Each structure stands twice: as C-alpha cells, then as structure tokens.
Amino acid sequence: MSDHGIRVGILLSDGIWMSMPDMLLDILQSVNMRRESQLFRCDLVTPLPGPVQSFSGRKIYGDVHIEAVKERYDVIYLCHFWGDVESMAESCAKITPWLQDQYANGALIAGVSSGAFWAAQAGLLDGRKATSYWRHMKDLAKRFPKVEWQDNQALVEDANLLTSNAGNAAMDLAMHLVQRFAGEEMATEMAKDITHDTRRTYDLTLFNIAGLRQHRDSSVHKAQDWLDSNYHDKVEFNQLADDLGMSSRTFIRRFQKATGEKPTRYLQRLRVEAAKHQLINSDNSIKTISLDVGYRDFGFFSQVFKSLTEVSPREFRRRFRPGNS
Structure with missing residues (x-):
C-alpha cells in the first residue's frame, strides 16, 4: 500500500457484466465513507482508447486505457x-503484457468468473490453482492445461492470484478484499449491513487467510495444502517436514520466511477461522466447535481464539452472527 491508499485498477472489456465493476465500486466506496478517508482509489481501465460495450449493450467509458x-x-x-x-x-x-508487468510489480490479481481468462492468458496461472465460471471451465481447461482448475471451489487464491466462480462468489471476493485491506471487523460489519449472507455450500475458511499464501515457495504451498485439508486432526510437524524432504529446523525456517508465521501459528489460524465460520453459521455449541476444529482442551481453544481475534468465542458469536444485535 502506498501513501495514496490502495490503488485498484478495474479492467473493463467488451461483454462485461456491468454489475461487476459497479458492485465493487459501491463496496469500496462504502468502506471509504465509513473510514472517512480515501483508503481505496479506483480506476476503470480499458484495453484501448474509447468505451467498451457491456453484455447488456451499454457503452462504458473508462478513466484510463x-x-x-x-x-x-x-x-x-x-x-x-x-x-x-x-x-x-x-x-x-x-x-497480457500489462497484467504480467503489474503482477511482477506486486499487484494482487483478482479474477471474477470468466475474468480468470485474462490471468490465464497472461500465463500467470500456469502451475497454480484457480477457478472460473462453470460454463467456461471445460474450455479453459483445454486452452490452459497447465492451470490446476478447481471446479468444486468457489474461491481460490494461489500466489497472490485470486479467482472466483459465480455471482455470489464475486461478492465474497469483494468482501475478502475489504477484509484484507481494511480489516476483519470492517468486512464483517459491512457484510451484516448489506445483509450479505456468507452461508454457502462451500466454506470460506481458507479464503479468509489467503494472504498467507502470498509467496512462491512451492514446498511451503504443499505444506499449506496439507494443513488446509487436515487442520482438524492431530498434526505432527516433524512428519510433515520429513514428507517434504526437509529437516524440522529447515521446514520451520522456510515456512516462517514464506508466510510470516510459524507452522504452529498458521495451524492455529486455520482452526480459528474454521471456528469463526461455525460460530456465525451454525447452532453448534462452542465446546462442539472446539472439538470439530481440533482442540480437545476447551480452555486452550478459547485462549488461542482470543489471542487471534481479541474477543472470546462467545463474544464473537454475539457480535457477528446474522440477526444478532
């Protein structure tokens, strides 16, 4: 982030759904109004001088080409x-060259549904996980076979590249950007204020800590993949390091260098994010949730939860569960 806030370039092209840029602009401007500052500064960017024509036939003029x-x-x-x-x-x-240049200079690339095509066309998704609109998935998989397309995931981040696969997921992605740059409390309050329901058939747990994947250490990505799938079980980090062909010391050092967190703390974050999702979206008791996410000691679970959120599990549910005052 620069001294001028978060600079957001919204790429327009022929055939775009007008609701996509409009929705993002409204969400980010709502954050600016709540903060009473211009945290997000947005440009509509067109490929060529002049307007693009939207899916509905309307001409849309950009701020810059x-x-x-x-x-x-x-x-x-x-x-x-x-x-x-x-x-x-x-x-x-x-x-294509513009996206490659922006990504090389640190830009986070966020593709909504078929928008993932541009990131794939630029070669940014090669060897990485991504998702897209289900109607396009088969064609994209043929055109870009080096991409690990995830047809059962609504939201995916890999190495600072975000993709989503549907209209609801587009809103979730926008809220994730709010969470990432304006904080979790702002994102949660915004979701409640606009009655955006995150209760889907998929779990947002892993997407909420996607910022810890902003690195390019493939071995650490493999470790994260394993932890993301097994966080609720007993985890032996020595065995995980051995499976990756590293000593425990080397594993811890590389993991912390790549993510900014020690593996144990990353695991705690995974478990707490899973617990937060249940606290908001289920009627399970807090003790049941503690067991579900991998903690048999309820007191330790509460201690870890508060260390990462600054509130107890009970208080978190009271504040952020939809319908609660």
Missing part, C-alpha cells in the same frame, strides 16, 4: 464477461 496507465496498482480486478475468448484474446492483446 492501458497504454496511458502510469500507476502501479495494488489490486487488478478482472471483471466477468460474456464473449468468445478467441476473438477477445486477439482484440485485447495489450492486456
């Missing part, structure tokens, strides 16, 4: 579009 962009953005938001990807790739050839 790619060749005139002088900003190094903190976030590039790739809008969902409806159109033939072959012709899109040919007509918008300038997008």
Whole structure:
C-alpha cells in the first residue's frame, strides 16, 4: 500500500457484466465513507482508447486505457464477461503484457468468473490453482492445461492470484478484499449491513487467510495444502517436514520466511477461522466447535481464539452472527 491508499485498477472489456465493476465500486466506496478517508482509489481501465460495450449493450467509458496507465496498482480486478475468448484474446492483446508487468510489480490479481481468462492468458496461472465460471471451465481447461482448475471451489487464491466462480462468489471476493485491506471487523460489519449472507455450500475458511499464501515457495504451498485439508486432526510437524524432504529446523525456517508465521501459528489460524465460520453459521455449541476444529482442551481453544481475534468465542458469536444485535 502506498501513501495514496490502495490503488485498484478495474479492467473493463467488451461483454462485461456491468454489475461487476459497479458492485465493487459501491463496496469500496462504502468502506471509504465509513473510514472517512480515501483508503481505496479506483480506476476503470480499458484495453484501448474509447468505451467498451457491456453484455447488456451499454457503452462504458473508462478513466484510463492501458497504454496511458502510469500507476502501479495494488489490486487488478478482472471483471466477468460474456464473449468468445478467441476473438477477445486477439482484440485485447495489450492486456497480457500489462497484467504480467503489474503482477511482477506486486499487484494482487483478482479474477471474477470468466475474468480468470485474462490471468490465464497472461500465463500467470500456469502451475497454480484457480477457478472460473462453470460454463467456461471445460474450455479453459483445454486452452490452459497447465492451470490446476478447481471446479468444486468457489474461491481460490494461489500466489497472490485470486479467482472466483459465480455471482455470489464475486461478492465474497469483494468482501475478502475489504477484509484484507481494511480489516476483519470492517468486512464483517459491512457484510451484516448489506445483509450479505456468507452461508454457502462451500466454506470460506481458507479464503479468509489467503494472504498467507502470498509467496512462491512451492514446498511451503504443499505444506499449506496439507494443513488446509487436515487442520482438524492431530498434526505432527516433524512428519510433515520429513514428507517434504526437509529437516524440522529447515521446514520451520522456510515456512516462517514464506508466510510470516510459524507452522504452529498458521495451524492455529486455520482452526480459528474454521471456528469463526461455525460460530456465525451454525447452532453448534462452542465446546462442539472446539472439538470439530481440533482442540480437545476447551480452555486452550478459547485462549488461542482470543489471542487471534481479541474477543472470546462467545463474544464473537454475539457480535457477528446474522440477526444478532
């Protein structure tokens, strides 16, 4: 983040759904109003001079076109579009080098549904996990076979590249950006204020700590993948290090260098995020939730939870459960 706040470039292209940039702009402006400051500064960016034509046939004018962009953005938001990807790739050839340059200079790339196409076209998703709109998934998998497409995941982050696969997930992605740059409490209060229900058939647990994946150590990513799937079980870090071909000391050092957290603290964060999701979205007792996320000692669970959220599990549920005052 620069002294000028979070710079967000919203990429427009022919066929985009107008609701995508409009929704993000409204959410981020709501945060600015609540903070009484311009935390988020947004530009609508077009591939070429002149307007693009939306899916509904409306002309949309950008603030700047790619060749005139002088900003190094903190976030590039790739809008969902409806159109033939072959012709899109040919007509918008300038997008690929621009995205590569922005990503190389530290921009977080967030693709909504078919917007993931642009990140894949730029080669940014090669060897990484991603998702997209289900209707496009088969064609994208054929066109970009090096991408690990996740057809059962609504939200995915890998190495500072975020993708989502549907309209609801687009709102979840917007709220995640709020959480990431304006804080968890702001995101939770915003979700309640706009009656955005995060109770889906998928779990947002892993997406909420996706910021800890902003690195390119493939071995540490493998460790995170394993922990993400097994956090509720007993974890033997010595065995995990051995499975990755490292000594325990080397594993801890590389994990902390890549994520900023020791493996034990990362595991605690996973468990607390899973507990938060249940506290908001289920009627399970707090002791049951403690067991579900891997803590047999309820007192220790409460201690860890408060160390990461500054409130007890009971207070968290009281504050943030939908319908509570």
